[in-house]
Amino acid sequence: xxxxxxxxxxxxxxxxxxxxxxxxxxxxxxxxxxxxxxxxxxxxxxxxxxxxxxxxxxxxxxxxxxxxxxxxxxxxxxxxxxxxxxx
Numbered sequence: 001x002x003x004x005x006x007x008x009x010x011x012x013x014x015x016x017x018x019x020x021x022x023x024x025x026x027x028x029x030x031x032x033x034x035x036x037x038x039x040x041x042x043x044x045x046x047x048x049x050x051x052x053x054x055x056x057x058x059x060x061x062x063x064x065x066x067x068x069x070x071x072x073x074x075x076x077x078x079x080x081x082x083x084x085x086x087x
Contacts, residue, residue: 032068
């Protein structure tokens, strides 16, 4: 995977090849209006991609970031995530 987006751009995923041939995985939470609070869709996307990267011997590092200027991720569950889990 060179680069891509998932589920309406909630999580932006990218891979870049390093000078020595290894690969870096990048996952960017892309919901700045909610301070990138994790929704159930975001969690599912991240989980699936992190599992793929864990199984890929070429991945040497995964970098998680959040879009926007206020922070990586709101620690409170998003409304949709809270509703679906009963939290």
